[in-house]
Amino acid sequence: xxxxxxxxxxxxxxxxMRTFWERGYDxxxxxxxxxxxxxGRQSLYLAFGDKQxxxxxxLDRYREHFYLPLLEALSGTVDVRAALRAAILxxxxxxxxxxxxGCFLVAAAAERAGDDxxxxxxxxxxxxxxxxxxxxxxxxxxxxxxxxDTVDLPGWAALTVTTIQGMxxxxxxxxxxxxxIRALDTVLAMLHP
Amino acid sequence: xxxxxxxxxxxxxxxxMRTFWERGYDxxxxxxxxxxxxxGRQSLYLAFGDKQxxxxxxLDRYREHFYLPLLEALSGTVDVRAALRAAILxxxxxxxxxxxxGCFLVAAAAERAGDDxxxxxxxxxxxxxxxxxxxxxxxxxxxxxxxxDTVDLPGWAALTVTTIQGMxxxxxxxxxxxxxIRALDTVLAMLHP
DNA sequence: CTTTTTCTTGACCGATCGATCAAAAAAGTA
DNA sequence: TACTTTTTTGATCGATCGGTCAAGAAAAAG
Numbered sequence: 001x002x003x004x005x006x007x008x009x010x011x012x013x014x015x016x017m018r019t020f021w022e023r024g025y026d027x028x029x030x031x032x033x034x035x036x037x038x039x040g041r042q043s044l045y046l047a048f049g050d051k052q053x054x055x056x057x058x059l060d061r062y063r064e065h066f067y068l069p070l071l072e073a074l075s076g077t078v079d080v081r082a083a084l085r086a087a088i089l090x091x092x093x094x095x096x097x098x099x100x101x102g103c104f105l106v107a108a109a110a111e112r113a114g115d116d117x118x119x120x121x122x123x124x125x126x127x128x129x130x131x132x133x134x135x136x137x138x139x140x141x142x143x144x145x146x147x148x149d150t151v152d153l154p155g156w157a158a159l160t161v162t163t164i165q166g167m168x169x170x171x172x173x174x175x176x177x178x179x180x181i182r183a184l185d186t187v188l189a190m191l192h193p
Numbered sequence: 194x195x196x197x198x199x200x201x202x203x204x205x206x207x208x209x210m211r212t213f214w215e216r217g218y219d220x221x222x223x224x225x226x227x228x229x230x231x232x233g234r235q236s237l238y239l240a241f242g243d244k245q246x247x248x249x250x251x252l253d254r255y256r257e258h259f260y261l262p263l264l265e266a267l268s269g270t271v272d273v274r275a276a277l278r279a280a281i282l283x284x285x286x287x288x289x290x291x292x293x294x295g296c297f298l299v300a301a302a303a304e305r306a307g308d309d310x311x312x313x314x315x316x317x318x319x320x321x322x323x324x325x326x327x328x329x330x331x332x333x334x335x336x337x338x339x340x341x342d343t344v345d346l347p348g349w350a351a352l353t354v355t356t357i358q359g360m361x362x363x364x365x366x367x368x369x370x371x372x373x374i375r376a377l378d379t380v381l382a383m384l385h386p
Numbered sequence: 387c388t389t390t391t392t393c394t395t396g397a398c399c400g401a402t403c404g405a406t407c408a409a410a411a412a413a414g415t416a
Numbered sequence: 417t418a419c420t421t422t423t424t425t426g427a428t429c430g431a432t433c434g435g436t437c438a439a440g441a442a443a444a445a446g
Contacts, residue, residue, distance in 0.1 A: 001414045001415085001421025001422075002412080002414070002420080002421035002423070003411070003412040003413050003414090003421075003423045004412075004413060004414095004422085004423080005422085005424095006412095006423075006424075007423095019334065022307075023383075024217075024219065024303075024304055026217065026219030026220045028423090029402075029403065029404080030404060031237065031402080031403090032405075037430070039424095040422070040423090040426085041335040041405085041425090042405095042406080042423080042425075042426090043404095043409090043423065043424060043425090045405075045425095046422085047423095048426070050404075051404065051405090052215055071223075079427060079438065080418075081287065083261045083404075084396060086349075089401095092256050095217060095386075097241035098251070100307075101307060102303065102307070105366075106303060107303045107304070107363050107407085108303065108366075109362050109363070109365050109366030110217075110295065110299060110300045110303035110362060110365055110366075111217055111220075111300070111304055113365055113366045113367055114215075114295070114365060120366065120367040123366040123367065124356055124366055124368055124369075125210060126365045127363055127368055128368075128369075128372075152379060152382075153252045154375065155375050155376070155379035156379060156383070158280035158372045158373075158375040158376040158378055158379060159356060159375075159376040159379040161359075161363075161372075161376075162360055162363060162372075162373065162376040163352060163355050163356050163359055163376075164357035165358075165359040165362045166254060166354075166356055166357070166358040166359025166360070166362065166425060167355055167359070168362075169302050169303060169359065169361075169362055170302070170354075170355060171360055172302050172303055172306055172307060173298075173301075173302030173303075173306045173317055173320060174302075174306055174313040174317045174395060175314065175318040175320055175321075176317075177318055179321075179351045179354075180326065180351075181357075182347065182348050182352075183204070183348070183351040183352040183354075183355040183356075184436045185348065186345060186349060186351060186352040187198065187352055189345075189409080190383065191357050194391070194392075194443060194444045194445085195390080195391035195392025195442085195443065195444070196391075196392045196393040196394080196441070196442040196443050196444090197393080197442075197443060197444095198392085198393065199390085199393075199442095213402075222432075222434080223433075223434060223435080224432080224433090232394095233393090233394055233395060233396085234395090234397075234413095234434095234435085235393080235394070235396090235435095235436080235437090236393065236394060236395090236398090238435075238436085239393070239394095240393095240394085243434080244435090289437065295417065300413070365424075372428095
C-alpha cells in the first residue's frame with residue numbers, strides 16, 4: 001500500500017478553494033497554496049495534479065458546497081420568492097464573514113472561462129442548471145397559485161439567473177447593498193399574482 | 194523641452210487597455226504590454242507610471258470609449274427599451290469581433306476591486322452612473338407615455354443595471370446568447386404600458 | 387557650437403513563478 | 417527481516433515576474 005497520506009484531502013481542497021476564490025487563479029501562487037493548506041508542494045502535486053487541476057477541483061468543491069445547496073433549496077419549495085430571498089440576502093449582509101466576497105463561479109467566468117474550456121464548461125453548466133431549477137420552481141409556484149398567470153416564466157428564469165450573477169459582480173465591485181436588494185426584490189415582485 | 198516622445202500615447206494606452214481587458218491584471222505581464230503597444234518598457238514607465246497606474250488609465254479609457262457612449266445614448270432618448278436593446282445586442286451577436294469578450298469593468302470588479310480601492314471606486318461609480326441614467330431615461334419615458342405607470346422605476350433601474358452586469362459575466366462564461374437576449378427582453382418588457 | 391533635458395534602448399536586478407528531483411520516512415507485503 | 421510502494425521534505429530547476437539602471441540619441445535653450 002505504501003505510506004499513508006498524512007493530510008486531509010478534503011480539508012486541503014477546502015483551503016485551496018478559499019484561496020483561489022479570494023485571490024483568483026493568476027493571483028494565487030503555489031506558495032500561497034502550500035501555506036493555506038499546510039501541505040507540502042510535492043504532496044499537492046501528487047494528490048491533485050498541477051495548478052490547473054487543483055483549480056478545477058476547487059471549482060467543483062465550490063459548486064458542491066455553495067451552489068448545489070441553493071439548487072436544492074429551490075427544488076424543495078413552491079415559494080420561489082421566499083426561498084430565493086432567504087438564500088441570497090445572507091450573502092449580501094455580511095453574515096458570511098468567513099467566506100470571501102463575491103461568487104467563485106463568477107470570478108472563474110470572468111478570469112478563466114475565456115482561456116480554459118474546462119472552466120467554461122463548469123460555469124455554463126452551473127448557470128444553466130440554476131436557470132432550469134428557477135423555471136421549475138416558478139412553474140410549481142404557478143400551479144400553487146403563488147405566481148401570476150401573466151408572467152413569462154422562461155423569460156423570468158433567464159432574467160433571474162442573470163440578475164443573480166450581476167448581483168455577485170456588483171457585490172464584489174463594492175456596490176451599495178440597498179441597490180442589490182432592491183434589484184432582487186424587483187425581479188421577485190414580477191411573480192406577484 | 195528635451196527629446197520628443199516617439200510613440201502615440203493614446204494608441205499605446207488603447208493597446209494596453211485591450212491587453213488588460215483580454216487577459217486581466219495578473220494575466221498581463223510587462224512583456225505583454227511592451228509587445229502589444231510596441232513601446233519600450235522604460236518609456237511605458239515614464240509615460241504612465243507602474244503597472245497599477247497603467248491599469249487604472251486603461252480602465253478610464255475603457256470607460257470613456259465603451260461606457261460613456263452607452264450613457265449618452267440613454268441620456269438622449271425617451272425610448273429606453275429601444276436604446277438599450279440597440280446598445281447591448283451588438284455586444285452579444287459577435288459583431289464586435291475586434292473587441293475582447295465581456296466587459297472590462299466587470300472583469301476589473303471581479304479581479305481587482307477587492308484589492309485595489311482605486312479600481313473599486315471607478316467600478317462603483319460606473320455602475321451607479323448607469324443606474325442613474327437608466328432611472329432618468331425611464332422617467333422621461335413615463336412622461337412620454339412609453340412606460341407603464343405601475344412600474345417601480347427605481348427598482349427597475351437597480352434591476353436593469355444588475356442585469357446588464359450579469360449578462361456580461363454570463364457572456365464571458367460562454368452562456369447561450371438566446372438566454373441573455375431573453376433576460377434583456379424580459380427586463381425591458383417590464384416597462385410596457 | 388555646448389549645455390540641459392527628455393526619451394529610447396537594452397541590459398540587468400532580486401524575487402518569485404510553476405514544476406521537478408532525489409533522498410528520507412512510513413506503510414504494507416513477503 | 418528485507419522488499420516494494422507511496423508520501424513527505426527540502427533543495428533546486430529554468431523561466432519569468434515587475435521594476436530599475438546607465439548609456440546613448442534627439443530635441444530645445446544658451
